[in-house]
Amino acid sequence: MSESNQADLEEFTAGTTTETVVQTVVLDLETSQQKTERVRAGVEEFQAMAGYMADMMPSIPEWEWSPQNNTLYQMVTREFEDRTVKATTAREAAQHVAESFSSWRSRGKDGNRPQFGGGSYLVLSHQDFELVENERGYGLKASFIPYKPVWFHIEPNGYQRDYLERIFEDDADTGSCELHVEPDGSVRAHLVVKWDVEVYEPADVTTTVGVDIGENVIYAAAVVDGDDVEDVVVEPGREFRHYRERLEDKRERLMEQGDLRGVRQTRGERERYTEHVLNTASREIVDLASEHAPSTIALEELTGYRETVADPIHDWPYAKLQEMIAYKAKATGVPIEMVDPENTSITCRKCGQTNREYRNGTEFSCSRCGYEIHADVNAAINIAQVEKT
Ligand SMILES: [Zn+2]
Known part of the structure; x- marks a missing residue:
């Protein structure tokens, strides 16, 4: 490295701070009718659980509106005894609703209370999805049904490929992942990707x-x-x-x-x-x-x-x-x-x-x-x- 470059670099690092960039990437998943039906069934249950939780929230003391509160999750699993999705998915539904309500409260309850139940997505818990790199490129394993993971091939475009590469090179972490079923039957994953950048x-x-x-x-x-x-x-x-x-x-x-x-x-x-x-x-x-x-x-x-x-x-x-x-x-x-x-x-x-x-x-x-x-x-x-x- 030349001297002037070195000087530039020092100048560069002198005034930097580290910031975390958080970005949601929407990935197109290759699906079949059977896979789509399984996701659709999962989405329906997830939305029913979230809708139920949202109806219950106003009768629960506000200091209990915390995503970490296990009581909320137990309410859901009691009400939905016959669910086909995993308990971790029920937990996600409870947390998802509690998060919305506590953020609504922190905004001074501006506007209507959060509504749930009509959405076309389900939230996968962190341990229930896995991104893999294989001979076809990239894949997503979604495990919202006990013992029956659903595998999807991911067809990334240019910038989505950038993010996936970042993840597999360990430059980025994944946050939450949602599965969405579109009206035309296509399935998409909304994946949160986080990484640190030096900002001068x-x-x-x-x-x-x-x-x-x-x-x-x-x-x-x-x-x-x-x-x-x-x-x-x-x-x-x-x-x-x-x-x-x-x-x-x-x-x-x-x-x-x-x-x-x-x-x-x-x-x-x-x-x-x-x-x-x-x-x-x-x-x-x-x-x-x-x-x-x-x-x-x-x-x-x-x-x-x-x-x-x-x-x-x-x-x-x-x-x-x-x-x-x-x-x-x-x-x-x-x-x-x-x-x-x-x-x-x-x-x-x-x-x-x-x-x-x-x-x-x-x-x-x-x-x-x-x-x-x-x-x-x-x-x-x-x-x-x-x-x-
Ligand atoms: Zn002039």
């Missing part, structure tokens, strides 16, 4: 990655330290625009032909493609910040202007991309700052002059100092340099 204090950091999202390009990012621009990345998104336009044309054609199924499919295709592009873009931005660590990412506070502006890339999901950046940054330990974007797109980053006319599409040209630059890069640099409050 924004106060110690002088490098900022300013991000300008989606006026002409998918994003423009500028790595700025004081007055030095260290790096610039622009993701033009031409391909993205063409593809979306093609899908839009296709959708209109199918609409005219009255092919509603085709319209739905096209919409689904468009959503998946957008999701993929958002995932890639947010990953690139967070990677850029990591390469320049320690750094913070500056994003624009979304204003009414942003939400209502006529969008050249068709309903570009600004908020969604920001959310994904913020989420991935948190998982990596990079702090995020939201800044007021006022005038950042029409101010010359060289001389500081603000003039709406300097900006023309992707071109920014300052007639005061003669500076010329890609308009979105100019905006990204300004966003990085906005005074932090």
